[in-house]
Amino acid sequence: MCGIVGAVAQRNIVSVLIEGLRRLEYRGYDSCGVAVLAGGEPKRARSVARVADLDEQVRETRLEGVTGIAHTRWATHGAPVTDNAHPIFSRNELAIVHNGIIENYETLRDMLRGKGYEFISQTDTEVIAHLIQSLYSGDLFAAVREATGHLHGAYAIAVLHKSQPDTVVGARQGSPLVVGLGEGENFLASDALALAGSTDRFMFLEEGDVCELTLEKVRVFDRDGKPAARDVRQVAAYGGAVELGPYRHFMQKEIFEQPRAISDTIPQSDVFDASLFGETAPKAFAEIDSLLILACGTSYYSGLTAKYWLESIAKIPTQVEIASEYRYRDSVPNPKSLVVVISQSGETADTIAALKHAQSLGHKHTLSVCNVATSAMVRMTELSFLTHAGREIGVASTKAFTTQLVALFVLAATLGKMRGNISAKQEADYIRQLRHLPAALNSVLALEPQIIAWSEEFSRKENALFLGRGLHYPIALEGALKLKEISYIHAEAYPAGELKHGPLALVTEAMPVVTVAPNDALLEKLKSNIQEVRARGGQLYVFADADTKIVNDEGLHVIRMPEHYGLLSPILHVVPLQLLAYHTACSRGTDVDKPRNLAKSVTVE
Ligand code: M6R
16 A cells, blocks of 8 residues: 655665665555655656656656655555656645545645645645645745644655755654654655665654654654654664565465464463563453454454354453444443454554544553554554564465464463463463464465365356355455455355355356365254255365365365364464465466555555
């Protein structure tokens, strides 16, 4: 999704800005651009192709400057065409880049048109550009502070003005922005990752902050217009670019990294201890009587899986909600409910807004399960549990999902223990099973050649159904999401018992029905559902645990999974579904790591 980089330096800064955009590319974008102050004027280059194309343009035109801003845009207002690409100018004096959405842009546009401002783009960003320009009287910092008072919605912006050649001003509300501190130079970015190689010292701006960067100084004012001190944090983890190695795509690499990612996420300790979730977790966990899980997409499905664990292991009532729905509906808050936000990026706008909403309703204890230690969500919650998936580049989430499941299982077992629902023997068994997971996953990954054979057939389909029951229904949902996201095949998932209540009407010989078949308490019920599909000529593709006795037959294609893995089985069963989606997408020749219309980190509502 949209990305920002900005810099004030004493050297030509264009290559730093372009490199920053490259580091943000994996998030998804459809145009990009850079502007610098050159010879006292703002000059820019923009492209509706890739950052590499922008790089060529700036080399050819010899675009150079010591103060600059740059952007990758994921279109919201206005098509991905050059006129809408950022930086956006106002009267050739001011340049701006913007992440987020301005909700009152129409009112502001009318007001600014009345003042003689001409609009060239269809973007809401141009409104901010002209608004700041209209308020400018020699002090860009002051003009931005005043302008932000008129903006409704979410934004992170970086602005420069021809009359202040050594200054970049930034502001944030609802979208992340971070200041990078250098020696005699300073930087701004929507993600610290963009500045790897330039600095490892960062100030994470807070909601409502406005900052001014000059060569030697960074000033921050808070939402009340008062000078604010923000902690400087050393973030060394933002190393170099992630290599693809022997893999064809990052998604494939990330699927195969799961044994390592899971082993890094499993706590070292031989016991489940609340302090794994933060210093105050023992007290907080003792005070709660239920859980409210908020998340989006794949992270939502990990929450749905966790509900089964939390209610069966910890016997604690658990509600799971799609963040973008929860934030806008009337709900009955329970201050004794622990709010859990789950997110790979920790920056998903809908989840952040849902968390804020829950906090505003009086929810006291909050926990984030997240893959990015410095993310907004981790900073906003009282408690946190970090997944150690490592950087996930592919838009389709894989290792982030399975590591979230590990984290949530540890949460269920910890609460179960605190509430006296698991014995010492059970605790030791869970720990042993967790530790054996990486090896079990390796045996599932070894099924890849069989899955490739199936994917050839899937690549010729336009629809698919996914079935699961109980704990594995969210896994069916996740399998369907993976397939549609990267192969563009329409896929739906159902709890297998729901089939006869409607979706069975879709079953013909042309409809592949992917079934997740663990050897659990619902196996016999699932076998009946399988027969319902076979009786209608449907083609079943079943991932069956070795001990299920489901075997190949007419209309019944089976890939044998390892022995049943008890409550942790969803973590194994999702992996062949990831591989099926991946290889089907490869056969169809789609852009696996950057599927159309999607972004890695969804920082707008
Ligand atoms: O970073 P988050 O986990 O908060 O992201 C939530 C969703 O946008 C994300 O899981 C999305 O559904 C993935 N592309 C799915 O593969």
